[in-house]
Amino acid sequence: MSNKPRTGLAVAGLSLGTALNPLNSSMIAVALVVLRADFGLDVATVTWVITSFYLSSAAGQPLMGRLADRFGPRRMFMLGMALVAVTCALAPFSPNFALLCVARAVMALGTATAYPSAVVMVGDIAHRAKLESARPLGRIQMANTSAAAVGPVLGGLLVGFVGWEALFLVNVPLSLAALLIVRQTAPADTARERGSLAELLRDSDIPGILAFVSSLLLVMMAMLDVAPGYRWYLLGAGTVVAALFAWRELRFSPPFLDLRLLGRNRPLMLVYVGFAVFNGVYYFVFFGLPQLLQEAGGYDPGLVGLLMLPMATLSVLSTPWAVRAMGRFGVRRVMIAGVVLLTGAAALTWLLTASLAVPLVLALTALIGIPYGVVSIASNQGMFVSTLPQERGVAAGIFQTCRYVGAITATVLIGVFAGSGVDQESWGQMVLAMLVLSAVVFGVTLLWRERRD
Template identity: 45%
Template sequence: MIAVALTTLRREFSVDVATVTWVITVFYLTSAVLQPLMGRLADRYGAHRVFTFGMIVVAIAGATGPFAPSLEWVCVARVVLAVGTAAAFPSAAALLRSLAPRGGFDAARIIGRIQLIDTSAAAIGPVVGGALILAAGWEAVFWINVPLAALAIVSTRVLIPRDEPRDRVPLRRTLSESDIPGLVAFAATVAATLMFLLALPDGPEWPLLAVAVVACALFAWREPRARVPFIDLRLLAANLPLVRVYVLFVIANVVLYGTLFGIPQYLEEDASYSTAIVGVMLVPLAAFNAVLARPIERLIDRWGVRRTMLAGGAGLVVATAALPLLALSPQWWIVLLVMAAVGIPYAFVLISLTQSLYRTAPPAIVGQAAGLFQTARSIGCISAAAVVGLSFSGSVGADDWIVLSLVVAAAALVLAVTMAATGRPAGARAA
């Protein structure tokens, strides 16, 4: 929903594109940092309880966000929102692991479906967001979270068994056992790097780059020494196929979210489309994740993961090469065709990478691997926001759209080349 609200927020608070992208960035940075911690809380205090807590926080953010007097306060509300939503995925994964024995289903496969739903929801968000903004302004994008959170709480209480009794552990002890220094170093690295990149149009801010380098070095030093690391670097070093999955997922999300965050601003600013119409035109970009999930899974059974993934990567290269054409003729039917052209191969890539994740991750760490998969998504989204902010740093016109689309196309090419260069992933043979 926030993708189609960016132009409205820019006008409301009189800020430039680079500044408004912080609305996106603070959300995904908070989510990336807190998801592993929320997973630990869900394991220790109960997934049902942590999920409910998260939805209460979401409702609070939705109720207070509309009263933000400035963009800075909008960003604060988005941080609070991210705190709540960060509890959702790890809690769901923990619930499924506990329900799998009694339900007789494969928890890893269902967790993969949840990740598909997560991305497929992006097809609904722009439509709902566009309609809400048209009817009640940008504030409605926050208000809608209140009934959604209430629905989540009620349905979970009705449909999901309560947490089993467990030993009481003080929250202070849990936090002390968590890798808070590593978490802070990771956040500082990402935030300082992003601030440095967004400041480049006005001249490089070298102190920010120095902060990023120092924070990164501290993170690399800390993680191998932490009892429970924020990101287990030793685990990743011992499983390079899993690392390749994460790298590919980061690049794939730069392609998807670079398009998703960039095209609404271009179409509203330069082509004078209404927010509601733009929301509808974005539907094909993510809708195919849900429509094509089962056919692609059957194709993977026949072709194998690697061939299916390569087909998706090649399709993304061809599709993103057509993005600059929207600068020549942003007619609605051309936009729909280009969005579908990008959305279909991305569905191939997403589903192939999801299956690769569960085939390369050892069974004992599937939950941790899934959490890092979500972290990779957040890093891709943050990178995409930086790309959009830099591309539209001066204005939001046809020339600026060409710059952004060429960067997205280059990312798609890097994705395809990296896929082709990697070896056959473990377990990738056809079933």
């Protein structure tokens, strides 16, 4: 096989593996109402099937990026895909909701290997094919962006025709295909560090990972008021653990989350903050709208998936346009344009408090899809140009963590605003929250400048 086809197949395999994390984070959106009915849950409880995935992903992405740098990206990629295949084959047999959330967390850990490993491998693939790294990276970025957008459509069809179990089973052939393609076509890992299991555990900053997850968990439990009468205690404990986490990460080497990298790189820090808050806005719509349409509008999951199709379509179509626009106008201008569109689209979703008519829903989901594609790819490129080559594996992992922090924030706030169900009144409150967050994203984006060494 010639070099060019092998390069294309390698990028395709990496893109497929990369797509699994955002795909699984988004397919579940149209299954929440079905899961509530099957397991007898309220809105706040069912969101744990989302947050368990995001917590595991948030902790896993930076860690897997560092392990890919240390032990080899190809090896870590294949290990992650194997974990996904096994977990998703067993998950449909979960006897209760708690085990289902555990399965989602394990699956998330497996998918978390893909993106940082792919970013590390891009350099070798591009060098072997004598290409600019921006070309294969752009394809992987587009797969990462597009998968999250098409998730509700695919999820709606799977849930409507088969059931929520299909959301797991569909990952088995996809992950195995990604594993086999990368195994056959991706360049072998170069010499990496070797050491004992004890050394690996010592250097993996397990206390830092536990403190990071614990702080997020405690704050979420406080916001969802899972222990009535103890909300402020939980919030205080979460704040203290977060402070201890930051203190440790600044003193431990190598840290789980490299806060020093952010401290010495202001452009990268601004990209992270803006991307996290942007996802907080987007996932309000992404997870809140399907529940609104099913509960207040009475639409079935299959139809809801189709109503979300314009969001997926416009997101995919806007991504290559944004890539070309960045080449002409620069990353910052494209990012600002996307944030302005996001704010306008979020404001217009207020119309759903008066009507859930199909034409209106289709128009609004299409409008939301454009800024999602634009801001996602611009932020991704902003991260890439704001880091040095030797830092990109870890930086890519932290970038994905910011996506999950934003999504977790949105799901928690949905539980706060709509504890007994998403209706048009609670949707109005969510729109106000989206506008506040949009203003924050706009301010952060204005401050960002491309790093110039």
